[in-house]
Amino acid sequence: MTVNTAALTRGPTTGGISLAGLTKSFGDVHAVRGVDIEIAPGETVALLGPNGAGKSTTIDMMLGLLPPDSGSVTLFGRSARDAVAAGTVGAMLQSGGLIAFLTVRELITMMASLYPNPLPVAEVLAVTGITEIAGQRTDKLSGGQTQRVRAALALVTNPELLVLDEPTVAMDVEGRHQFWTFMRNVASSGKTVVFATHYLEEADSYADRIILMARGRVVADGPTTEIKATVGLKTIRATLPQADLPALRALPGVSLAESRGEAIVLTCSDSDQAIRALLSNYAQARDVEISGAGLEEAFLALTGDPAAHPGQTERDHTEHAHTGVDQ
């Protein structure tokens, strides 16, 4: 099942961003399998999805860094290449470090010099919290400081479209807070912002709209509140031998029931209702735990298709253990 409210309610916008029928494969890996996204100018949109969902590949195509196998990209009525050449696009890409032999301030000044309408360097240093390290060489920074400088490099360009691929990874709490506070200002000044993230919380707090991606497709697209209700799931785990899964699935508030040996895992759209029903129907249930479901579970519940999950590695799973949804 695909929730695609935005596609239904929004007509194509000529002045914004339009990705139409994008596909991209790397050998046998179908990274992006038909993505259609329309973004109006001034929107702040979160691309939410687990590892390998195709977020970065979509962003690469949006920025003209990667030619799509099929489909087209339009940014503000022009091709990606023309929009980039006009300086209307700024981005913080997912991978990458900083070039050496410059100080932080010099590097940001260098980047600013390439754009037609940059922000004052001092202001960007301040809002990203790196004024104190502005005189330091770029190769002598901590991981989080490097990430802040990379964010500053994107912000200083002051573009019409700002694209951020997991911008706050490796930043501490204060760094995240400062970053998003500034991003709120950017968004309210009428810029279009697209950011990729694993955190529902981040998407929820800062985006007007969430586009959920999984396995190279858009699986849901709509206003933040709507998507949050869809994926802000909780799981109930309990020890319950010989459980009758179909019966469990039929309990109120439960959208998915699985067994893991003696234990059961219920993915719930309404965990309060579900726990009451579970305990009153199955008094023998022990070791009951409620926790926020990972995005992974949310996607399973949404797509109801646990089999179609190629390319998941151990690493992906362990990462999800701490990038889970906390709602």
Added chain:
Amino acid sequence: MNAIYFRYEILRLFRNRQNFIFSLIFPIVLYLVIAGQNKDAVVGDLPFPTYYMAGMITFGGLGAVIGGGARIAFERDRGWTRQLRISPLSPLSYLRTKVATSYLMAAITITLLYVAGISLGVRMPLQRWVEMTALILIGLIPFVALGIMLGHLIKSDSMGPVMGGGMSFLSIFGGAFGQLGADGSLFNKITQVIPSYWIVRAGQTATGGRAWGTTGWVVVAVWSIVLTYGAMWAYRRDAGRP
């Protein structure tokens, strides 16, 4: 060309001392030691210090401009090249800046080796210095392009051996450390298709001899065209993630 961007590129160039090992330290030390010991020797009709000056300019100049590739490979590794591709800096400005920094490094090598040469008694009329310099700069075109091409093809991990190997191979077989094969021999003729041969030959200008002739111009022109296309091709195919 964007002046601020260019200025910081140059700053980065000079702050990285490693840039100067192959392009300056090696050739100058070799020159002073070897030419210093053979001050009065003669090669053909050239005094040895003049002959060897052209050789070491070839060696160091190759290091200077192929080193441009190592810097590109490093920037690519860091994702900087992708960052530049989504900026308004045009590919042409980007490549022009790379060519300019490579030539700047080569110019430093050439100047310092001229100074070293003069200190060992190299003398020629001003016009011949100018002529020789022009031929050296033209002869470097294929190697500037080669550096840019390698920088966009090869990961920075493997750049060291590729650069060191390529630079040594091209210098040795170009005759930078001494002509290979007697004049007119088949081996010598074969080495003439290597463009670095002609940078070494630029030294012949000192005696007023014709340094290049048609063969020289054709070899340098063909390699310049081929490698410039190669560099542009490598730049274009390289937008993906490292």
